[in-house]
Amino acid sequence: MTGEQVFVSHAPADLDLVQDLFSTVKNFPFGVHIALEEIESGRSRKRLEGRLANSDVVVAVLTERSARSQWINQEIGYALAKGIPVLPLYTDESQRGGFISDVEGVTIDRQNLSFTIFNLLCRLRSELAPLGALSVPNWYIRFPCTVPGCDHPVTLELEQGQTKLWKLHKHGQLLTTSCDVCESTYYFDPATIGFVRREAGVQRSDSRSRS
Numbered sequence: 553m554t555g556e557q558v559f560v561s562h563a564p565a566d567l568d569l570v571q572d573l574f575s576t577v578k579n580f581p582f583g584v585h586i587a588l589e590e591i592e593s594g595r596s597r598k599r600l601e602g603r604l605a606n607s608d609v610v611v612a613v614l615t616e617r618s619a620r621s622q623w624i625n626q627e628i629g630y631a632l633a634k635g636i637p638v639l640p641l642y643t644d645e646s647q648r649g650g651f652i653s654d655v656e657g658v659t660i661d662r663q664n665l666s667f668t669i670f671n672l673l674c675r676l677r678s679e680l681a682p683l684g685a686l687s688v689p690n691w692y693i694r695f696p697c698t699v700p701g702c703d704h705p706v707t708l709e710l711e712q713g714q715t716k717l718w719k720l721h722k723h724g725q726l727l728t729t730s731c732d733v734c735e736s737t738y739y740f741d742p743a744t745i746g747f748v749r750r751e752a753g754v755q756r757s758d759s760r761s762r763s
């Protein structure tokens with residue numbers, strides 16, 4: 553799982569919702585292209601066609617506000633014509649129309665965004681894991697250590713399947729990983745893979761006394 557491209561089609565008025573839903577998804581090593589962010593960075597919506605054509609999955613965010621957006625319908629139609637799978641997210645099942653009216657998607661629960669993000673990750677994991685089952689431990693996030701002056705890349709590998717991750721979340725448990733250099737520990741919510749907190753490495757003073 554690296555280098556895959558996810559295109560997010562949505563109504564302009566839903567940008568905040570989309571950013572909330574994708575904030576942690578963006579930490580995974582695949583490209584996430586949110587339509588309006590691309591436009592704001594100087595691309596015209598028409599020129600998004602290239603992004604769309606090269607995507608491995610198109611996520612269509614369907615809400616009461618997107619119903620009147622021509623762009624979303626056209627982007628969905630374009631993706632399907634190119635054979636790109638479309639994953640609908642919707643606040644209500646009835647918002648799926650046309651070609652995707654019976655495509656199973658993810659319900660957006662605004663009162664429980666953690667569960668929505670969890671379900672979104674489940675679906676992306678199955679769409680973007682062509683090598684095998686969901687249990688294949690090839691999902692990870694990587695980020696630069698946030699300790700000032702460290703910057704060393706830190707990796708969190710997801711060895712668990714989605715069912716197990718949800719159980720851990722339910723039990724209030726967190727996933728952890730450490731920076732190899734400064735030994736800080738990072739904690740993540742197993743459902744959303746969202747960052748929870750960082751703790752200073754206990755070894756830090758030790759290593760100084762040893763040297």
Ligand SMILES: [Zn+2]
Nearest residue numbers: 697702731734
């Ligand atoms: Zn570090």
